[in-house]
Amino acid sequence: MRILKAFAIAFSTYSKIPMPQFPWEKEDMKYSLCFFPWVGAVTGAMIWLWFRISLALELSTFTYVLVAAAIPILVTGGFHMDGYMDTMDAFHSYQPKEKKLEILKDSHIGAFSVIMLVVYVLIYLAGFAQIMDSGSLKVFCCGFFLSRCLSGLGVVTLKAAKKEGILYTFADSAGRKIVICVLCLQMLLCVLLMVYFSWKAAAAVVIAAILSFVYYRYRSYKEFGGITGDTAGYFLTICEMVMVIAAAAATVC
Numbered sequence: 001m002r003i004l005k006a007f008a009i010a011f012s013t014y015s016k017i018p019m020p021q022f023p024w025e026k027e028d029m030k031y032s033l034c035f036f037p038w039v040g041a042v043t044g045a046m047i048w049l050w051f052r053i054s055l056a057l058e059l060s061t062f063t064y065v066l067v068a069a070a071i072p073i074l075v076t077g078g079f080h081m082d083g084y085m086d087t088m089d090a091f092h093s094y095q096p097k098e099k100k101l102e103i104l105k106d107s108h109i110g111a112f113s114v115i116m117l118v119v120y121v122l123i124y125l126a127g128f129a130q131i132m133d134s135g136s137l138k139v140f141c142c143g144f145f146l147s148r149c150l151s152g153l154g155v156v157t158l159k160a161a162k163k164e165g166i167l168y169t170f171a172d173s174a175g176r177k178i179v180i181c182v183l184c185l186q187m188l189l190c191v192l193l194m195v196y197f198s199w200k201a202a203a204a205v206v207i208a209a210i211l212s213f214v215y216y217r218y219r220s221y222k223e224f225g226g227i228t229g230d231t232a233g234y235f236l237t238i239c240e241m242v243m244v245i246a247a248a249a250a251t252v253c
Contacts, residue, residue, distance in 0.1 A: 004029065010035035014148075016077040017042065030175045033155060034182040036138040037148040037190075043075045044141030051137060065129045069121070072240065074143065083233020084120070086112035090223065090230075092116075097225055101161060104230045124241050130248035135198035140247040142194045143205050149187035150213045151232055156180060158217055161226030201250035208246035212239040 008019040009032040017039075019199035046066050073081060076248040090100040131137050156176050194202035217236040222225045227235075 005033065006030065006032040007035045007038075011039060015039045015042070015075055015126065017075070031178060031182070033152040033179050034186075036152045037145045037183070037186055040144030040146070040148040043072050044069050044144040046075065047144075048138065048141050049247055051116040051134075054073060065125060065128065069125055069128060080233035080236040081117070083230035084237040085109055087234035088116040089113045091219075097223070100223055101228070104224075104228055120237065120241060124244055127241070127244035127248040130251060131244070133198075133252050135252045136201040136247045138197040139194045139201040139205050139250075140244060142190055142197070143209065143240065143243040143247070145190045146187060146194075146206070146209055147236050147243065149183045149190065150209060150239065151236055152183045153180065153187075154213065154216070154227060154235065155232065159221070159226040161220070161224040161228050161231075193219050198250070200253075204246035204250040208242040210236055212242045228238045 005022065006029065008022075009024060009029055011017050012019045012021075013032070014036055050068055050071060051064070053059075054067075086104050086106070086109075089106070089110040089112055092101040092110075093100060093103055095103070131140060146176065156179050191202065191206055213235065216231070216238065217227075220231045224231065
């Protein structure tokens with residue numbers, strides 16, 4: 001029962017997919033991060049399904065790309081994009097560390113978050129439009145699972161910038177050893193599946209994802225002294241952007 005509750009908590013927190021509602025207890029949250037990557041699995045499966053539907057209906061590339069780009073936001077409710085925008089506001093404030101942490105908590109958005117969101121969307125759309133073969137697309141769809149494995153590992157292994165918030169709650173409640181082992185195993189299986197679909201695209205996407213994680217750690221520690229729930233959202237969006245670029249590059253090279 002606790003495993004089912006952990007699954008429901010992961011999907012209730014990180015997606016808009018309806019789940020049974022019940023009071024959350026710390027014990028129920030212990031292994032919820034193990035199921036976080038499966039939100040990405042649903043996202044990737046929906047994008048692949050949309051690709052097949054688009055082919056069957058002979059839809060325009062423009063329609064296909066725009067809807068495909070919207071699917072991750074529809075699945076998550078923009079949960080991670082919100083963190084990206086808050087983080088961008090903090091990055092571009094050029095304030096001391098404490099002030100940047102306050103900006104992360106501010107519910108208002110600034111000009112830089114909007115500007116960087118537009119830049120992000122344009123780059124993402126350009127990259128996605130260049131993924132022209134099914135093997136690279138399958139690899140990119142697997143990338144949504146991979147990015148969440150890395151994000152979950154970040155939650156339980158990286159230093160938190162503050163002892164409050166949803167990220168700290170999940171990190172504090174997690175059974176670290178089990179969560180790390182399960183996430184690493186799932187990540188390995190995901191990479192093997194990506195290699196099966198296209199070794200070239202898999203190499204590009206995996207390297208891009210790992211480099212984005214290294215950069216995420218460096219930037220978060222430098223700017224905030226650790227990670228927060230908002231920076232975790234920032235990481236996922238950045239990771240998905242570099243993965244789509246990597247998959248596109250593997251397609252055209």
